[in-house]
Amino acid sequence: FLGRAIPIKDQDGEVVQWIGTCTDIDEFKQFQQQKDNFLGIASHELKTPLTSLKLYSQFLEKNLRKREDDNNAVVALKMDEQINKLNNLINDLLDVTKIQNGKILLNNSDFDFEELVTEVVEEQQMSTRHKIEVESDNSVGTVYSDRHRISQVISNLISNAVKYSPDSDKILITSKLTNNNTILFSVKDFGIGIPENKKDRVFEQYYRVSGSKEHTFPGLGLGLYISSEIIKRTGGRIFVNSVEGKGSDFCFEIPKMNKPN
Numbered sequence: 001f002l003g004r005a006i007p008i009k010d011q012d013g014e015v016v017q018w019i020g021t022c023t024d025i026d027e028f029k030q031f032q033q034q035k036d037n038f039l040g041i042a043s044h045e046l047k048t049p050l051t052s053l054k055l056y057s058q059f060l061e062k063n064l065r066k067r068e069d070d071n072n073a074v075v076a077l078k079m080d081e082q083i084n085k086l087n088n089l090i091n092d093l094l095d096v097t098k099i100q101n102g103k104i105l106l107n108n109s110d111f112d113f114e115e116l117v118t119e120v121v122e123e124q125q126m127s128t129r130h131k132i133e134v135e136s137d138n139s140v141g142t143v144y145s146d147r148h149r150i151s152q153v154i155s156n157l158i159s160n161a162v163k164y165s166p167d168s169d170k171i172l173i174t175s176k177l178t179n180n181n182t183i184l185f186s187v188k189d190f191g192i193g194i195p196e197n198k199k200d201r202v203f204e205q206y207y208r209v210s211g212s213k214e215h216t217f218p219g220l221g222l223g224l225y226i227s228s229e230i231i232k233r234t235g236g237r238i239f240v241n242s243v244e245g246k247g248s249d250f251c252f253e254i255p256k257m258n259k260p261n
């Protein structure tokens, strides 16, 4: 049951009475549960044929390139890129289910932070005309955290920076150690920015800033939600500084040595 108390005020704003309501939310919870289950099963089922499709497209592309059939190899490569996009969308849906079921656990190990940043930047640089500049004093070094999940967050922030700055050509990445045990990482773009009153909401599930440009940029509104859930689990925090029309600076802080979970 969900209980609510509503105050009734007089002309001077003094509370003169309270009205209490009690709502049975069992049905609502059941519906939520069914929706979450469906999302989990559907994403899982979509993933299997997609994995085969990816193998076929890679096989096709390799063979066409060997035969120097360049035009068709380009088509096969485009097909592979679209499969990757679909794969990322499905992975996001699977991650949401994992978060809801409390199953997104960190798999921590030692790794070199700057090396990981370089790796993700090189990968992202291949598919964008933006110049991704990395500024680092190599002060971070080895961290103990979840390499795969941190890579997912960095990748997500960079691809958002690319997506939401269509009229700019530069993205700035910085990473540094702010004290003995805290890493500060930031991705700055010079794109559309975020209105002040929407800044905190972008980390909510399915939230997308609405406006005339909403439909120009594809997306489900899940990347930042998943990223913030991952960062929360490291004991860190994620936040954004942004000016509408000027650009955004997405940052996260994580402990260099994450405690075992």
Ligand code: ADP
Binding pocket: 160, 161, 164, 189, 191, 192, 193, 194, 202, 207, 208, 209, 210, 218, 219, 220, 221, 222, 223, 224, 225, 247, 248
């Ligand atoms: P998606 O990009 O799929 O919509 P995200 O969760 O990654 O989902 O982002 C949520 C929303 O936050 C986006 O729809 C967009 O409105 C806003 N946003 C995210 N990154 C940026 C950015 N770098 N610049 C401007 N707006 C952004």
